[in-house]
Amino acid sequence: MDKHNPSSYKSSHAEASSRREENVADRIIGFIGLGNMGSHMARHLVKAGYEVLAYDIDPEKRTAFARENGTVAPGTPADLAPASVILTMVPTGAVVRAVLNEGGEKSLLTGLRPGSLVIDTTSSPPESTRELGADLARHGLLLIDAPVSGGGMGARDANLVFMMGGDSEAAVDRAAAVLSHLGNKIFRLGKLGSGHVMKSMNNYVSAAAYVGACEALIIGQQYGLDPAMMVDVFNVSTARSFATETSIRRIIAGNESRNFALDLFTKDLKIAVDLADAKAVKATLTHAVHDRMVEARDAIGGYGDHTKAYAFWASEVGDDDGRRNA
Template sequence: MATQHIEGTQEAMILNQRQTSVGFVGLGTMGDPMASNVAGGGYDVRLYDVDIERSQALAARIGATALQSSEDLAGCEAVVFMLPTSAIVRSVLLTDAGVLRVPFRPGTVLIDMSSSDPNETLETGRLLAAHGVHLVDAPVSGARARAENGTLAIMMGADDEEAADRAEPIIQTMSERIFRTGALGTGHAMKALNNFVAAAAYTASTEALVAGERFGLDPQTMVDIFNASTGQSFVTTHVLEDHIVKRNYATGFALPLMTKDVRIALNLQQSVHHAAPVCEAVTGALSDALEALGNVDHSKAFEFWQQR
């Protein structure tokens, strides 16, 4: 009897998901597989991207609906955003005067999974709240492979607990673990700080590789020692050997995005009046590499620092 009750509950949950319309905006490297997982979770998914052909192709592949314009999102009960910056998210949602571009119904839940600036998220959330629309920030950690298999780590902030509770089942289709970080903006703050820590480890470890190689150390031996010693980090175990020592430079994380995230972390620290000399140094190193190299994989910065 208990088994029948559980099965009945699961069936009801699936039916409820199929009746819930979820918009998904931004179908790039990460957005494509994330939207696929939302559709795989049983939701009525409606896709929008500035590249209409991209949204149409994905819709055909996953059984979703491709929208012709962002205004068509108005009928969705929840909308996920996976866009490059918080400024772009804001431009999709609001005019400069704070008027809704999309006539969302009051109570609609918007889920910003982009790597956004937390201070801009707070301002956007305030403007949306004036229209009765709820914003939840839920940025992701994990590369495309984890987006594809639905095991992303999510940092979720929200001011409205009911909105967070409505967002969570949607997010679960894309996630292995959801961390509730607190009020609106804390998810984006945590993502920026996490990426700063990762970028600092990357900058420091590649700087050490350059110095060691010039002194006569073998790079592979250095990596092996890092990973058996206190210098071990995600960067030394997942980036250095495959992408630096072997010169593949294909982590899937672009240099402009890493630089943007570290700048967000620096702005965050400055906004809370915190001295951040390490963040300033990492921001400067990445900015120099970005100016010289442009839109390349972030691991390619090693060559710039090596030659400088």
């Protein structure tokens, strides 16, 4: 497969098995980030036979993971240095850099053997990713950006979608061998940073559908429509999307569990806006969707699930003069 072909991806178990045979040296994986998705991902790697050194800033999380999976609990990121592959699942690219450099001269960055591979599954600005790749290269290390789609359920079911960027075909192959245990759709988008461009575009389109569906639901209710019936119509009509099939159904059911935090969603939209602005693309809707999400985040906080934005937007229904109801 051509790594520069946007439609190129690996889903064949035979191809994945072949890669695993080619990269038998990558048996120790340092996993960073044991949150809603990371804990499931790391567990799948243990089940696949890898020796997993799983670290989280929360000592209770890393101790619990080690106890439940029969692994060793590292005390600091530097303790992951025996690994030849480091996989990060943390909130931002800045956190990735901070974890790699924690400890200064005795950090994970300085402790890894030359040729070791870092797989960054975080959503980050692509320019920051390329800068990090250059920093790692000075230490003889390789970087692949492989942000994901699928959320907590996809992580739990090993059904994630990975969007990979990388400057080394061999490094992309090594990453694909590991990621094949976590999902069966692994797209090769192009050079380092391409995965993060794709992730921001994916999340922008997802957010546009989500904001649009929420606003339609709010308008429809003002005219007496039943929201559950509206969603049923959306999902057998041209308005169907992940938002109507999943997010809006969760809203109607009153499910407020945290699946994808509002602040992280908004962060990805800011990346999309910045990418458009950097190329002087007139992206009016991109800016509008970002601004709408920012309004909700600033009003209700960003820690909760993104579906909580709906209640804030619904509360904005105003009087005839447009003023927000108390």
